[in-house]
Amino acid sequence: MRLKITIAYDGTNYAGWQVQKNAISIQSLVQKAIEIVLRHPIQLSGSGRTDAGVHALGQTAHFDTDVDIDLSRLCYSANALLPLDIRILKAEKVKDDFHARYSAVGKTYHYHLQIDPVMDPKERLYRTQIFGPFDRSLLEKAIPHLIGGHDFTSFSNVRKNCDDTIRTLHRLDVFDEPGGIRLEFVGDGFLYKMVRNIVGTLIDVAAGRTLPDDIPKIFQGKNRKLAGPAALPQGLFLISVQYLDHQEMHKPFSE
């Protein structure tokens, strides 16, 4: 049978989600914990990688097992083997053709910016501090240019030639939080570093280094050098991955 798990993690201490040589990845720790509980090797497939330092409240992954184990017991036992900065929130039985990556129809990311000069020490690993001028109204003027279907090549560090660089950004909303703002991204999918590159560009816009109306030209140029630098990983959270059969937005913790 195929199981889907939902995982929350603080990415600070890890080399990212994906298994890597010579570095501790979140995927490898979760996989090992489940293998110890089930007593057989598994192949854990995530919805996508998150980079070093990026956090998740609702990363998803799937694997196959024939062990008939109570699913809450599986979570409990695996969590007892995992460090406290990685938590399995849920395990669910899914159809055999479910795939954490290929069945996904959308993702939600949040990015936290600290604007007040003095940041809460508790938030230092979860927000990116803005230095210098920051005009939120300029940032908000740039957003309509980003919404919708676009070729996001200029906003992506695609490593190889990639045929499909078209993505649809359904929502990009700005919310106040104490000391700063939160940017909420909902889209059908995101290219490599796309969220962080958009945030870096929006920081440039808010600082007056880029005009809101420059965004269409950045898209048209299809050149990574036209957009701003990638914002730091620490402000980024993968909030949820959406599937057609699993519409609920899993968000168990207040941010």
Next chain:
Amino acid sequence: MRLKITIAYDGTNYAGWQVQKNAISIQSLVQKAIEIVLRHPIQLSGSGRTDAGVHALGQTAHFDTDVDIDLSRLCYSANALLPLDIRILKAEKVKDDFHARYSAVGKTYHYHLQIDPVMDPKERLYRTQIFGPFDRSLLEKAIPHLIGGHDFTSFSNVRKNCDDTIRTLHRLDVFDEPGGIRLEFVGDGFLYKMVRNIVGTLIDVAAGRTLPDDIPKIFQGKNRKLAGPAALPQGLFLISVQYLDHQEMHKPFSE
């Protein structure tokens, strides 16, 4: 002139507030940062020590200087020299006879308990996880026995003979937060480890190991062994120190 500063810190990485041999204390880092900005040695006097791993949102301290510096500039410059887990929130001119410790008329502490089995990874350094049974109504039945003026010897790790072990606990309230509860303590002063020993005793009460009505006997025995073990430092926050001339409760961050 005498200056009062208000400081927030994440105590995770430090040996506590107080300067110690062979360990990095928060006091020593704050003092060094201010000395670099003012270009003369200072003697920084805190409102009291906090132990290793204990956090603060409103620790206070005072020092003297003759340097005529803009106070927001002093904070800004000292913060630029400090790690992000220590922030000076405010500097104020106070009367020459102000003393961070001896002028204090009250303190507020919060203690965070995680009751749900799965803790938000972001909160792992800021809450204490409860394992086993936890009956909040039992805990609440114990609270009235703790409020008011008592000899808190049984709840304190006083190191030497100490004449004055009478303290008044004005308030001890329980609030819900996502995944657990927060205990808010307001008192005229707290003996060494008093908050953590009370919390440890309340955890015993909620688990059924101690009866709510045992609290008066614990007071009467004046013996540390009668109360429960000290709760872990990581759930404890010094929220504010109250002074007669400075009545406002400084609480700049949402917890």
